[in-house]
Amino acid sequence: MSENGYEKETRHLRFEVAPGQTTPVRIDRYLADMVQNATRSKVQQAISEGRVLVNGKPTKASYLVQPDDLIEAEILKHKVPELAPEPIPIDIIFEDDDFLIINKPSHMVVHPAFGNWTGTLVNALLHHTGQLSGANDPAVRPGIVHRIDKGTSGLLVVAKHDTAHQLLAKQFAKHTIERSYQAIVWGQPPDEGTFDSLMGRHPRDRKLMAVLTDGRGKQAITHFKVLERFDHLSLIEARLETGRTHQIRVHFADAGFPLLADAVYGGAAVRYGSNTGFRKDLFLKLFKELGRQCLHAKTLGFLHPSTGEPVHFESPLPADFEHALEQLRTYCS
Numbered sequence: 001m002s003e004n005g006y007e008k009e010t011r012h013l014r015f016e017v018a019p020g021q022t023t024p025v026r027i028d029r030y031l032a033d034m035v036q037n038a039t040r041s042k043v044q045q046a047i048s049e050g051r052v053l054v055n056g057k058p059t060k061a062s063y064l065v066q067p068d069d070l071i072e073a074e075i076l077k078h079k080v081p082e083l084a085p086e087p088i089p090i091d092i093i094f095e096d097d098d099f100l101i102i103n104k105p106s107h108m109v110v111h112p113a114f115g116n117w118t119g120t121l122v123n124a125l126l127h128h129t130g131q132l133s134g135a136n137d138p139a140v141r142p143g144i145v146h147r148i149d150k151g152t153s154g155l156l157v158v159a160k161h162d163t164a165h166q167l168l169a170k171q172f173a174k175h176t177i178e179r180s181y182q183a184i185v186w187g188q189p190p191d192e193g194t195f196d197s198l199m200g201r202h203p204r205d206r207k208l209m210a211v212l213t214d215g216r217g218k219q220a221i222t223h224f225k226v227l228e229r230f231d232h233l234s235l236i237e238a239r240l241e242t243g244r245t246h247q248i249r250v251h252f253a254d255a256g257f258p259l260l261a262d263a264v265y266g267g268a269a270v271r272y273g274s275n276t277g278f279r280k281d282l283f284l285k286l287f288k289e290l291g292r293q294c295l296h297a298k299t300l301g302f303l304h305p306s307t308g309e310p311v312h313f314e315s316p317l318p319a320d321f322e323h324a325l326e327q328l329r330t331y332c333s
Helices: 027-036 040-048 122-126 164-171 247-254 282-292 319-331
Strands: 006-008 011-016 052-054 072-075 076-078 092-095 099-105 153-159 178-186 192-201 209-212 216-231 233-240 295-303 310-314
Touching: 027 040, 027 052, 027 072, 040 052, 076 092, 099 122, 153 164, 164 216, 164 295, 178 247, 178 319, 192 247, 216 247, 233 247, 282 319
Parallel strands: 153 295
Antiparallel strands: 006 076, 011 072, 052 072, 092 099, 099 153, 178 233, 178 295, 192 209, 192 216, 216 233, 295 310
């Protein structure tokens, strides 16, 4: 069924509100955050048409969800356009018959999704090669074994066929992939350490991730060490043992050391008063020039899916990251 460019969701959606959901949230907002690609207006339309039930009964958009509520919904969603090859330049570090290593620039989205159907890394890859895992299945993201955030730069592995994809994905699942990142964070973390916590959707904003203390979430482990210190800021290396969404950004923000220029997790605010000697004008200049969280996926290592031999790749820091470091070394050391 279609309606003004929408088609009915073929699966029946069912949500059980978490026992820890104690903050009042309207059901239209709750479902808009929970259902991928669903707009609040479409959720409200579904509610008005009786296609959303709470504990078996129709509800109103203003209803505040309660712990343990059972929500059943049928939501209209956007038709997903076919993936189209686009002649977008990509930085290929390595390529063979099994996989590619891509050095993704910041501000490039990895795969098409609501709001970003074109201009993504997947569109560029389809133009570069028609040989990608899952390329004939519209329900998957061709070639994409893992992802990094739009604003994060650095290394990604892309599978060329399904066997390679499965073998690489298994290594990610077993946490045997070597991944290191570099970031500039606010504050002065310990020389080295490990964050080990449960991580999941933020209880008040479902679009964000958070460290959870109520027993929910999945284990997230980040090892780190400080590489260089500046006034009020530090250059750190982070090594992922797990790969949760926004893991590095959330762990450092939760510990009080948000990433420089991370507007989502608190790193875009000037964190120190004018009496501390920090140059507010310099930070504002860096934030404007970066325009994204200062995070780069620097190294990537794994066992080759065909040979079983270890392979290792490195990516230099991008120009905007290097420029930020130069400014900090000049004015904040």
